[in-house]
Amino acid sequence: MTAMRTITYREAVREALREAMARDERVFLMGEDVGRYGGAYACSKGLIEEFGEERVRDTPLSEAGFTGAGIGAALGGMRPIVEIMTVNFSLLALDQIVNTAATLRHMSGGQMSVPLVIRMATGAGRQLAAQHSHSLECWFAHVPGLRVVSPATVADARGMLWTALEDPDPVVIFEHAALYNDEGEVSAEGDLARDLDRAAVRRSGEDVSIITYSGSLKKALTAADTLSAEGIDSEVIDLRSIRPLDNETILTSVAKTKRAVIVDEGWRTGGLSAEIAARISELRFYDLDAPVERVCSVEVPIPYPRHLETAATPQPDGIMTAVHRTLRR
Amino acid sequence: MSDFKMPSLGADMDAGTLVEWLKQPGDKLGKGDVIAVVETQKGAIEIEVFHDAVMGVHLVEPGERVTVGTTIARLDDGEIEEPEHEAAAPPSALPATETLAPAAVAHIRKPEEERLKITPAARKRAEEMGIDLQIVSPDAAGVIGLAELEAAAKGQTPILTRTKAGIDPVEMRRAIAAAMARSKREIPHYYVSSDLDVTALMTWLEGENRKRPVAERLLYAVPLIRALCLSLAKTPELNGIHEGDVFRPDEAVHAGIAVSMRGGGLIAPAILNADTLDLDVLRKALADLVQRVRAGRLKSSEMTSATVTISNLGEKTADMLMPVIYPPQVAIIGCGQIRETARFKSGAWQARRVMTVTVAADHRVSDGRIAARFLNDAQRQLDHPEKL
Amino acid sequence: MTQEQSEDLVKRILFQVAPELEGEDVDPDEPFREQFEIDSMDFLNLVIGLNKETGIEIPEEDYPKLETLSGCVAYLNQRKGQT
Numbered sequence: 102m103t104a105m106r107t108i109t110y111r112e113a114v115r116e117a118l119r120e121a122m123a124r125d126e127r128v129f130l131m132g133e134d135v136g137r138y139g140g141a142y143a144c145s146k147g148l149i150e151e152f153g154e155e156r157v158r159d160t161p162l163s164e165a166g167f168t169g170a171g172i173g174a175a176l177g178g179m180r181p182i183v184e185i186m187t188v189n190f191s192l193l194a195l196d197q198i199v200n201t202a203a204t205l206r207h208m209s210g211g212q213m214s215v216p217l218v219i220r221m222a223t224g225a226g227r228q229l230a231a232q233h234s235h236s237l238e239c240w241f242a243h244v245p246g247l248r249v250v251s252p253a254t255v256a257d258a259r260g261m262l263w264t265a266l267e268d269p270d271p272v273v274i275f276e277h278a279a280l281y282n283d284e285g286e287v288s289a290e291g292d293l294a295r296d297l298d299r300a301a302v303r304r305s306g307e308d309v310s311i312i313t314y315s316g317s318l319k320k321a322l323t324a325a326d327t328l329s330a331e332g333i334d335s336e337v338i339d340l341r342s343i344r345p346l347d348n349e350t351i352l353t354s355v356a357k358t359k360r361a362v363i364v365d366e367g368w369r370t371g372g373l374s375a376e377i378a379a380r381i382s383e384l385r386f387y388d389l390d391a392p393v394e395r396v397c398s399v400e401v402p403i404p405y406p407r408h409l410e411t412a413a414t415p416q417p418d419g420i421m422t423a424v425h426r427t428l429r430r
Numbered sequence: 431m432s433d434f435k436m437p438s439l440g441a442d443m444d445a446g447t448l449v450e451w452l453k454q455p456g457d458k459l460g461k462g463d464v465i466a467v468v469e470t471q472k473g474a475i476e477i478e479v480f481h482d483a484v485m486g487v488h489l490v491e492p493g494e495r496v497t498v499g500t501t502i503a504r505l506d507d508g509e510i511e512e513p514e515h516e517a518a519a520p521p522s523a524l525p526a527t528e529t530l531a532p533a534a535v536a537h538i539r540k541p542e543e544e545r546l547k548i549t550p551a552a553r554k555r556a557e558e559m560g561i562d563l564q565i566v567s568p569d570a571a572g573v574i575g576l577a578e579l580e581a582a583a584k585g586q587t588p589i590l591t592r593t594k595a596g597i598d599p600v601e602m603r604r605a606i607a608a609a610m611a612r613s614k615r616e617i618p619h620y621y622v623s624s625d626l627d628v629t630a631l632m633t634w635l636e637g638e639n640r641k642r643p644v645a646e647r648l649l650y651a652v653p654l655i656r657a658l659c660l661s662l663a664k665t666p667e668l669n670g671i672h673e674g675d676v677f678r679p680d681e682a683v684h685a686g687i688a689v690s691m692r693g694g695g696l697i698a699p700a701i702l703n704a705d706t707l708d709l710d711v712l713r714k715a716l717a718d719l720v721q722r723v724r725a726g727r728l729k730s731s732e733m734t735s736a737t738v739t740i741s742n743l744g745e746k747t748a749d750m751l752m753p754v755i756y757p758p759q760v761a762i763i764g765c766g767q768i769r770e771t772a773r774f775k776s777g778a779w780q781a782r783r784v785m786t787v788t789v790a791a792d793h794r795v796s797d798g799r800i801a802a803r804f805l806n807d808a809q810r811q812l813d814h815p816e817k818l
Numbered sequence: 819m820t821q822e823q824s825e826d827l828v829k830r831i832l833f834q835v836a837p838e839l840e841g842e843d844v845d846p847d848e849p850f851r852e853q854f855e856i857d858s859m860d861f862l863n864l865v866i867g868l869n870k871e872t873g874i875e876i877p878e879e880d881y882p883k884l885e886t887l888s889g890c891v892a893y894l895n896q897r898k899g900q901t
Contacts, residue, residue, distance in 0.1 A: 389549060389551055390552060429573060649862055690855070693838075
């Protein structure tokens with residue numbers, strides 16, 4: 102049996118960065134405050150001392166500028182990791198990401214590739230108010246040419262970065278800000294790299310499929326535990342990859358349980374939950390024993406006060422209510 | 431384009447359930463084509479169109495119950511449609527805070543609430559198990575899911591006796607009650623009766639039927655209806671529709687024929703233009719109508735077009751009935767059984783066969799004298815059966 | 819045709835005329851009219867059915883003999899014997 106050790110999500114990200122830079126000298130990290138300050142969420146603490154200013158680069162406050170520089174470096178043969186402090190700030194870099202990084206392979210007829218990794222924090226739960234707390238993953242998941250992943254566990258945070266760096270095309274990694282302090286187990290030895298392709302069944306069950314990702318996974322698991330005390334056996338699916346979506350895992354589960362609850366910290370309107378619900382009704386309509394339920398953030402900018410922030414985002418109670426509705430209980 | 435609406439198939443109908451579409455989008459429709467089947471209190475009725483068109487879109491799905499007047503399909507009849515101007519939505523004060531609250535979701539779902547909600551999984555499973563979903567008890571919200579199906583399969587819930595695309599006796603009784611109560615409330619009935627002599631008719635008929643193979647023999651109802659319709663054609667005050675304080679006599683006699691259902695209830699669909707049909711056509715029309723009434727398969731025009739009703743009690747029943755008018759008609763003719771009696775005729779007592787025929791008519795439209803004239807004319811028709 | 823075969827034939831035709839009666843017990847001596855609310859149209863259809871199945875011409879004067887199951891059976895056997 103493999104020996105396991107317990108680390109935090111933040112430590113997992115830091116280990117992954119260190120491993121990547123140690124394994125491949127083309128890898129470097131750049132972004133706002135990643136160097137001397139150690140990263141807004143302290144993910145790169147100590148790396149500037151270990152790898153120097155050449156490979157851990159503090160940038161000016163210009164998302165468009167340093168993301169564009171990352172694309173240029175990737176085109177030039179490097180393996181840059183660009184950190185954007187939060188998804189809200191990534192909007193300043195959307196032109197670079199959507200119009201340049203995602204398109205160049207296609208526009209050059211395959212002659213150019215952009216092996217860029219962009220990491221960014223996402224989500225609410227840390228009282229950072231409406232300009233630092235949104236979940237805009239679905240905006241990126243909309244764009245062909247990007248791969249979008251969302252590690253919800255410590256092991257995935259530790260293992261997805263290296264796989265992302267090996268991808269010849271741009272990969273966006275969303276780290277949920279409320280997860281950084283969470284602890285989890287990773288293997289004490291061996292290759293820790295994780296695939297970027299498949300959704301994972303985090304809890305197996307027969308009565309309902311709760312489909313979620315990122316920061317909502319632990320809420321879904323909490324709801325599933327409480328529901329099991331009532332005799333409701335929930336299956337919890339962690340999407341892991343949100344572009345492309347792993348249809349097979351989602352649909353196999355729904356075909357088994359006949360009921361689906363999608364938990365998405367993004368907004369309901371035009372969101373990822375809508376896409377998943379659409380796929381279920383397109384491909385598994387005849388297996389459904391209840392309308393697909395969605396638990397999403399309330400359609401307001403995420404509020405600052407703790408109680409309103411909690412009320413505005415998916416919580417275990419709301420997930421349980423939705424599960425009850427699918428079972429008509 | 432034009433709207434095709436759920437028709438009213440009787441004074442007592444306020445809603446109907448679409449059973450099936452018989453014409454699909456793109457199908458060409460001619461006047462009188464049956465385009466759909468609708469279930470009403472009087473069984474499944476075939477709905478016809480009244481002009482040439484092309485089926486556009488179905489707006490109601492099988493199983494949905496909608497009120498009379500609801501647009502159930504759009505027909506393309508070549509007419510140019512005025513473009514509809516959508517009312518500009520008032521700008522929201524807080525555009526970013528639009529919420530889809532549970533109340534809004536419940537509101538959107540409301541139109542479905544009246545029909546049985548069967549989940550796709552339950553439908554599929556029922557097919558595999560060979561279970562008729564009509565017998566499965568839904569939950570309190572009217573939903574049949576896998577849980578309800580399995581409970582029914584295990585015999586944990588009562589098996590329902592929902593009648594299939596046919597007639598629900600309770601609903602039919604309710605429909606009759608509504609129509610007859612309205613009639614007695616609104617229509618000032620008067621009644622005029624005569625014992626009509628049918629000896630000549632019956633003698634002629636016995637001779638006629640001896641010449642005919644079994645399958646073509648005439649029930650006496652056939653020449654009787656023919657005779658009454660010929661007389662009705664001459665009595666416009668008894669043949670037409672009274673609506674909104676206006677009586678409109680009809681040139682054609684669309685004779686509603688009261689057909690009783692075994693086990694109770696009756697329906698009076700119309701034989702259209704009955705006064706123009708000869709005996710053999712009328713014989714076939716009557717047989718067809720009775721058969722379809724009992725199978726629960728009538729056409730919408732038959733349900734709505736009657737201009738007068740004939741209620742014939744038949745053999746071995748009773749001598750006389752005082753019928754109640756079916757609104758918006760203005761008369762109903764009630765025929766008792768044929769009985770043998772002694773009559774003083776041409777200076778001697780004779781054995782005769784007679785039938786008491788009663789006219790119930792609407793005093794807002796006619797007087798007793800009119801009904802008497804009608805009965806006398808009918809007697810003349812019956813005296814010369816060979817001319818019928 | 820045996821007694822039993824005749825009886826089955828009459829019942830089969832009766833149930834064709836009035837499908838909702840299918841499977842009902844038929845009292846052989848009670849008139850159909852009273853037992854099952856059979857009216858003259860149904861009765862004519864019954865006679866048409868008997869004629870079609872057996873080829874026997876049934877004149878109208880004989881209709882009263884066909885009002886019960888036992889009457890029908892006796893009539894069919896008697897008429898069958900004649901031909």
